[in-house]
Amino acid sequence: MAFPVPFLLLLLLVALLVVAATRLWDHVFVRLVWRPYAITKGFREQGIHGPSYSFFKGCNEDIRSMKEKTDGLVLDVGDHKYLPRIAPHYLKWRAQYGEPFLYWYGPQARICIFDYELARQILSSKSGHFVKNDAHPTLLALVGKGLGFMEGADWVRHRRVINPVFTIDKLKIMTKTMLDFAQNMASELEAEASQSENGETRVDINKQFSDLTVDNIAYAIFGNSYKLGKQVFQAQTEMLGITMATFLDVPIPGIQYLPTKANRRKQILERKLKSLLTQIIQPRLASGEYGNDLLGVMLESCTEAKQGGKQVDGLSLSMEEIIHECNLLLTWSVYLLSIYPEWQERLRKEVLREFGREAPNPNALNKLKEMTMVLFETLRLYSPALFMQRKTLADMTVGSTKLPKGIAIVIPIPIMHRDKEAWGDDADEFNPMRFENGITRAAKVPHGLLAFSMGPRNCIGQNFSMLEAKSTLALMLQKFSFALSPDYVHAPVDLFTLKPKFGLPVILRPLKI
Numbered sequence: 001m002a003f004p005v006p007f008l009l010l011l012l013l014v015a016l017l018v019v020a021a022t023r024l025w026d027h028v029f030v031r032l033v034w035r036p037y038a039i040t041k042g043f044r045e046q047g048i049h050g051p052s053y054s055f056f057k058g059c060n061e062d063i064r065s066m067k068e069k070t071d072g073l074v075l076d077v078g079d080h081k082y083l084p085r086i087a088p089h090y091l092k093w094r095a096q097y098g099e100p101f102l103y104w105y106g107p108q109a110r111i112c113i114f115d116y117e118l119a120r121q122i123l124s125s126k127s128g129h130f131v132k133n134d135a136h137p138t139l140l141a142l143v144g145k146g147l148g149f150m151e152g153a154d155w156v157r158h159r160r161v162i163n164p165v166f167t168i169d170k171l172k173i174m175t176k177t178m179l180d181f182a183q184n185m186a187s188e189l190e191a192e193a194s195q196s197e198n199g200e201t202r203v204d205i206n207k208q209f210s211d212l213t214v215d216n217i218a219y220a221i222f223g224n225s226y227k228l229g230k231q232v233f234q235a236q237t238e239m240l241g242i243t244m245a246t247f248l249d250v251p252i253p254g255i256q257y258l259p260t261k262a263n264r265r266k267q268i269l270e271r272k273l274k275s276l277l278t279q280i281i282q283p284r285l286a287s288g289e290y291g292n293d294l295l296g297v298m299l300e301s302c303t304e305a306k307q308g309g310k311q312v313d314g315l316s317l318s319m320e321e322i323i324h325e326c327n328l329l330l331t332w333s334v335y336l337l338s339i340y341p342e343w344q345e346r347l348r349k350e351v352l353r354e355f356g357r358e359a360p361n362p363n364a365l366n367k368l369k370e371m372t373m374v375l376f377e378t379l380r381l382y383s384p385a386l387f388m389q390r391k392t393l394a395d396m397t398v399g400s401t402k403l404p405k406g407i408a409i410v411i412p413i414p415i416m417h418r419d420k421e422a423w424g425d426d427a428d429e430f431n432p433m434r435f436e437n438g439i440t441r442a443a444k445v446p447h448g449l450l451a452f453s454m455g456p457r458n459c460i461g462q463n464f465s466m467l468e469a470k471s472t473l474a475l476m477l478q479k480f481s482f483a484l485s486p487d488y489v490h491a492p493v494d495l496f497t498l499k500p501k502f503g504l505p506v507i508l509r510p511l512k513i
Helices: 005-045 060-070 088-097 116-123 137-143 152-166 168-194 205-245 261-287 294-307 320-339 341-355 362-367 369-381 462-479
Strands: 101-105 108-112 130-132 201-204 387-392 396-398 401-403 408-412 480-484 492-495 497-500 505-510
Touching (some): 005 108, 060 088, 088 101, 088 108, 116 387, 116 396, 116 408, 168 201, 168 362, 168 462, 205 261, 205 320, 205 462, 205 505, 320 369, 320 462, 320 497, 341 369, 341 462, 369 462
Antiparallel strands (some): 130 387, 201 505, 387 408, 396 401, 480 505
16 A cells, blocks of 8 residues: 555654654763662661763853862962862862762763772773763863773773884984974073073063973974974964863854864864874885884884775874973972972982083983982873863762762862872971982872872883983072062962963073082
């Protein structure tokens, strides 16, 4: 029996409406109403409480309001209690609801934990049930689905490809280039100082180190194409500023396509990034000579995978996390050595004892024990990484806490680094001597320092960060004494990583040889 065309069209329309209604029910009622209610009830039965969920927005507006109120807070120089500036919501909710507590990023449930043993179990798990939390769409557009956001077999394959580039032996070879860049920076600063009447110069050392780190990493990744690589990072930095301005906005599907000023600028930057990477990559692919830098290793791996008939994901070259870790480790180290001149002098004596006035030897950098202690203490007090997140892929029980599938787990690094039960009564103070017997004995738990994470997904760039910091800082101590400029304003801020809001102006005075 044949049905008339209008009747068939009507059936099709009804079917489409049913599908649309089902999806709308799932998205609006189940995801935005029922699931928040069920999760809240389930945690409340476990004695875990938190701020109330607001439809669609969760707790985002409360977070925004609290951060705006504390944004103008300025600390005394030498006061390391900056948590009210960057995490007022965590401090308030922990005091109000205890720990752990439950809160909401839009419609996504997040549980904030403060217990080192829970953190160890989650970060060290090899079960595959704890994965990186979903990235904000604007952040994902910035960094791409690189190693930091991959999971499963993709992550294993990419980590295996990149690992050889970041071995200690490979990095020691790169140290000569690091020192060349640092020497050029130091020579320019010495020239500036020599032209001033008082023989010193005022510089924003945060900007100096940022430029230096971009040089180092651009060369490590792009080799002789590093000048184009620097333009890649400059474009990414501008995109990061746009991203952070909207970080507390709840993602709405399709909003990125609206012709707003920010979206138009992002599209221009994305096209620029694609053009720059094409200029760098295409000549290598055409010649078949990939090079021995990180880009070359990744291109060769992708080519081999294609020849073997394997699927290859898009090549990701974003190194934002490593750049920030290197740059900010140096920046905050200089800040601390400026306000604790006795430690600056101790490190200078150590460097001169090991190297004299000669360029630091990469093979002897591990002899700088006191410098290592200072760098670890810097990472403890001013860790560039702030809040690690994981997400459950199935219902899990960690300790005595039952975690439902899909919940995000937040590990607040700067708060845990000030846990007096783990670090002692002086947890808020600068005390490099706590690392005198090594990193595992510095706290009452062997995994107390979380700056580079732990377990299978620890930061692949930690050796790079430490080697660059040691070599550059050794050179700076050989050539300069430094002190904070009187106009420095101590206001650490959360901009994806922990940064000095107004830069770090210091007074550099070349040392007489």
